[in-house]
Amino acid sequence: MPWWSGFPIHPERGSTIAEGVDHLHYFLTAITLIFTAIIFATIFYFAVKYRRQSENDKPPHIAGSLTLEILWTLIPTLLAFVTFVWSASLYFRNSRPPEAALEIFVIGKQWMWQLQHPEGPREINELHVPVGQPIKLTMISQDVIHDFYVPAFRVKKDVLPGRYSSIWFQATKTGKYHFFCAQYCGAQHAGMIGWVYVMTPVDYEEWLSGGVKGESMAQAGGRLFGQLGCITCHMPDGTGRGPSLEGLFGKPVQLQDGRTVPADEAYLREHILNPRALTVKGYPPIMPTFQGQVSEEQVLQLIAFVKSLGTEERKPAKP
């Protein structure tokens, strides 16, 4: 290995957005270097040229210059605005996951990462993904705030307790990349790291189907749906005490208090844990809370099950 290999000029680029972020980074680095050089050189030049000759020096009186003030207000303002627009548009683009993204679920807890594929496989501190396909991570913490950070992909997002957050990325080459917890979370914070394995789609399929054939998230959720007794009220044909959940996911729901909210992941999670806050119009507020009875992992499984309802026993998403 050459001696300079310890000094890479940029971290590995493993995602579609990495290069764009790096270009902005280089632009800002150039601005920093140019302005620093100008300031250093000018100070050095003035300090030498106008060094004190005697204690009796009488420098001329110069109060200032309006032209210069305007000039050195306008130039930085212009540069700031250009940078702002550039970075904001990049950020907007990078924030929106494509529709067809493959969804994977992340649960952070002191001090490990649990990653759950809809097809069933569950990993600890490792994440296997196919190359060239958008991946959306839906994340939640079981305790304190964590943060999922993959430097090679230039993505990072806090993983919060009580609320889903998400990031997406599309890996551009196969390989092995570090991911880190980037929000201090206690004693073993530094140990909360792992690897993303980016594989060819064929290898990924093989990896998915390899190992112990477990149940998918939706199947596990269906099992819970029976065990927890949800099925007794939420009957598929709508004759139960609660509404039928067939085809519910993604649809708007009218609440007792007049609001209409979309039945997304956040809604379903809140409804399982705090049902009284979201009583559906036309139904009595009798659903008990499942707070403390189901883990975040089980909540995700229940949501996966509800998602699959009415979609003809949804098969695991195939690319």
Next chain:
Amino acid sequence: MSTAPAEISVEPRVHYLNVDYGIKSWLLTTDHKRIAMLYLASITFMFVIGGAFAVIMRLHLIEPTGALVEPETYNKLFTMHGIIMIFFFLIPSIPAVLGNFLVPLMIGARDLAFPRINLLSWYIYVVGAAFTMYAVVSGGVDTGWTFYTPYSSTYANTHVMATALGVFITGFSSILTGLNFIVTIHKMRAPGMTWFRMPLFLWAIYATSMIMILGTPVLAITIVLLALERLLHVGIFDPNLGGDPLLFQHMFWFYSHPAVYIMILLGMGVVSELVTCFSKKRIFGYSFVAFSSVSIAVLSFLVWGHHMFVTGQSIYAGLVFSLLSFLVAIPSAIKVFNWTATLYKGSVSYQAPMLYAMGFIGLFTMGGLTGLFLASLATDVHLNGTYFIVAHFHYIMVGSAVMAYLGGIHFWWPKITGRLYPDTWARFAALVIFIGFNLTFFPQFMLGYLGMPRRYAFYPQEFQVLNVMSSAGASILAVGYLIPLVYLFWSMRYGPVASSNPWGAKGLEWQTSSPPPTDNFEETPVVTEGAYAYSSEEAPVV
């Protein structure tokens, strides 16, 4: 430092240091100059402790697996380093030491408006520091100086409450000091000292005092809410209790971002005094420099959300906070350009305070410009929570603010103690600090860009080279900070006696003797010209 050097009594003249030597005359003093000395002793003590923690951390990080301490201990070290340095050194540093000493002298007053409240604020500081030091010696605290919930409110089992109580109490010391400065500047200026004749240091003090009295109560409220949740389990921040974990961050940064400007605005104020004196020039664009302080103070309250770009806050909120953060960079740039232009056609001398001031401008330029990476949404996503942030805020808060503080201490030392320090040593120290600082923190910019998260007690192998470089630089920096400690102490006893105005500076504080008498001026001065009238011509205001 509780008693004055004894040999000063050889001098026949009575001044604030030799007027009385009893311990009570110090602990019960209402003289703003003596209170400044009490603060100087206390914050220097805290700086040494906070610095020692930093030294242990840098030594620990030489090895990827961690060379010295357990991860739990490392977490406590960076937490206590941050809390001590920010709340008990940086925030009181320039206002409580230099501000206390200089505000009345610079405006031609005998003391601050409320001398007893001034003493009270020092006692409050000491009580706050005592609670925090109790937490340190009884096992420490490991939440990070940011106390993020729900870790701090529910999960941490270290001395969170004692530490937070210390920070809460010390806040009142800031509020009282700020209040005192504002009233003093409004009501006690000498005849002829109009607002636009004031030295820029006073503009900075005024803007900073506003931040202290408007921002600190929010921190106090936040700590009370944290205590309610931690002790009484009232659900405010912990979602398991029905709270919102991000609410804490909004409240915390609403104070803590402006708090950064408490440190840096005053550094800018000090540097404006130094650059003018050592180039014998009026400041270039006085009113632009003055109003940039005010606009920084106002904008500082509107940018807190840039600490939260990756928390999942709305992307539109992110957009607004990003734009405002870019805006706050502009008055800072204006200041740098004006200081540089002040040297033009000046009579520049390179005495120690000037070297510190130049060091400040250099490090502040780099610290400020690297802030743009973090105001930019797309790059912030990658850099947030990494060593890039650590490097950036150390360039601002240590590189710049401490450099300015030391520059100020060196500049006004002859006035404060009546003694001169060895200028060669002081210049050498400034150089060592500048070099050591850059060697310590520049590698951290690279570490952050390469993806190393901050607050890691151990780290993957690939980051080792840069960590070792940073630690090596830190050893130079530590020596750089120790040198002034030695020669400044030395000079109090052995330094040559200083004249009343050794630098040929303008400003009312240089018109009275060194050290000043207890009442500051023999008779109330009358001001007839603007600040920095180093040239003969009458000074029209731009």
